[in-house]
Amino acid sequence: MDYFLYPGCSLEAGGSHYLASVEAVADALGLNLIEIEDWNCCGASLHYIGGTELQTKALNARNLAMAQKQGGHDIIAPCSSCYIQMIQMAHEFEEEPELAAEMNEILAEADLSYSGGLKVRHVLDVLFNDVGLDEIKEKVVNPLNGLKVASYYGCQTTRPYGEYDSVESPHTMDDILEALGAEVVPFDKGTKCCGSGIFFTEMENCAPLVGAILGAATDGGAEVISTACPMCQMNLEIYQSRVNKMLHTEYDMPIVFVTQLMALAFGKDFKQSALDRNIVSPKSVLQPSA
């Protein structure tokens, strides 16, 4: 099965282990990922400071137009922020003909055009609906053996459209984790915000948000937190030591991508699953099953 891949800026840097694990999983499942040529940034969650709404839409219209030049496959956008920006443009393009015409006027500046119709998909959506739990279970050669996982969706993975999962109480990642042999622990912060794009610059205000997420996962008995968003992964992981300092806590919680756990369960090694790129190392909790 062919898909377009929109990696986005984060997966080329801070989220490089997400990209590597998405590729490892695609390889194991026989999904063919075709990168959108010469893609640009989606605007992410700070676009509005320097850019107008229409400019951000233009960024996303260009990516859709670039993809359409290459064919008609569904687009996988693993980063939740990219996913939101792109799916929003794709939706509005279908629903608002006036806006669609404006977009094509703007695209014409770069000799591009978009006629609509492309589907934007999250990794969880493709794994759950196209691949399916049965096939995932079949591919598991190295079950996670009851690894205790808190399933953390964050904000932008399932909101706002609820295309493939409930916006208030999503379950796709929980089900996938269980299919891999993990034990999903009770966790009431699964869709709470980590501070997203303003975490870094508003750390004093946002540290308690991250603290509450780490705390709830710890209370639930989690050994790792699983996520499907590179920004959540960054905020929860690389600033964990800062958050500990600010809140006088001692969390030492590995934050892994669901695709990293999946790659491992599919028989890829620690390095192929890019688990060596996690700064709070999950090695000690994953070693027994690795």
Next chain:
Amino acid sequence: MATKAYDKSFREEVYDKVDAGEEIKLCMQCGVCGITCPLRDEMTYGPRQIWSLIRAGKRDEVMNCSDIMLCTSCYTCKVRCPRGVKVIDVMHGLAHYALQEGIVPRENTSKFGKFFWNSIYKTGRIDETEVPMRYSMRRGPIHGIFETLEMMDIGRALLSHKRMHFKLGPGIPPSKKIKGIKGLKKMLDKAEAMSPGKEA
């Protein structure tokens, strides 16, 4: 250009010039958005009250209020608002408009966001090494060195875990540009000219 003299028609100013500004006409003041913001405890008013201040023409209170830049883009309001008001888009629109009017609602986020957008405009992408480097120099080189040292452990960890590209300093080496950068710039200029409040 809007000035204080237009205070009484601030509501019209927002409808005309702020991205998604007209959305607030749909609001029925139920207050759901105000309790959904993750940073509600840090906010003075929250979205619902900001809408009523706009309706009451309170330009200074709204434009100088840091709430408009404490939106984390969590999209909860977009899911829960019973009237389908694009709360998040109005908050973003207000933050953009305040900056355009020379008001800085939150200094750090404003600065970082500017470098962020410049990276997109100049190269087509976000360079995750360049943007924080430029940001850390925002108060001059001395402060920059201290701030860089303070972040050193995180930078080193990212580098050694293959999650960051090495740079000696901002622009060394320069960030890579997408091939279609010229076309993208033209598109962004055109989109800006077509945006509310930007028409010449």
